[in-house]
Amino acid sequence: MNNNELINLATAAKEKSYSPYSSFRVGAALLTKDGKVYQGANIENAAYGVTMCAERIAVFTAKLEGETEFSAIAITSDSKDYIPPCGSCRQVLLELCGEEIDVLITNGIGEVKIFKLKDLLPFSFGDKNLNG
Numbered sequence: 235m236n237n238n239e240l241i242n243l244a245t246a247a248k249e250k251s252y253s254p255y256s257s258f259r260v261g262a263a264l265l266t267k268d269g270k271v272y273q274g275a276n277i278e279n280a281a282y283g284v285t286m287c288a289e290r291i292a293v294f295t296a297k298l299e300g301e302t303e304f305s306a307i308a309i310t311s312d313s314k315d316y317i318p319p320c321g322s323c324r325q326v327l328l329e330l331c332g333e334e335i336d337v338l339i340t341n342g343i344g345e346v347k348i349f350k351l352k353d354l355l356p357f358s359f360g361d362k363n364l365n366g
Contacts, residue, residue: 237308237338237346240265244308244340245274254269254278260311262288263333264296272296287308289323293330306336314342324355333358 241261248261253276260276274291285320296304307327311317316339318328327335333352340346352358 235265235269235271235304237348239258240271240308241310241338241340241346243271244288244310247275248310248312249293251275251288252277254338255280255282258270258311258313260288260309260317262292262310263308264289264292264304265308266296266301266307270296270301272299272301276318287320287323287355290305290326291348293326297330304331306338307331308338311341312342315334315349316341324351324357325358327351328355328358328360333360 243263244261247263251259253259255278262274264272266323272292272295272304274288276288278285289307309317318339319337328351335351336352337349337354338346
């Protein structure tokens with residue numbers, strides 16, 4: 235699967251967003267190393283703290299299905315600016331997908347930037363800190 239296809243799947247997932255409070259729709263598409271894709275969309279709640287981001291929904295769904303190896307995640311929104319994962323999502327991606335996963339972020343005019351997760355979350359805290 236190429237990057238454009240993954241971004242298109244993230245954009246399709248965004249259409250399933252439940253965001254009645256912010257109207258800020260986000261979609262994510264997580265690619266496993268064997269080519270499967272898991273989609274997520276943000277789901278809001280009136281008790282804002284229990285709102286769930288698109289990225290975490292995609293990751294948790296993949297983990298529930300037994301996936302353990304990932305190569306990339308694409309993230310889209312309706313924003314004109316690039317949409318990086320929030321801090322909570324970066325931490326979840328680090329622990330469940332690894333620091334080498336590619337993170338594809340897009341902006342409102344279809345441009346894409348690609349980062350390694352380790353570059354978006356430098357000097358991170360993870361299992362290595364607990365086991366060393």
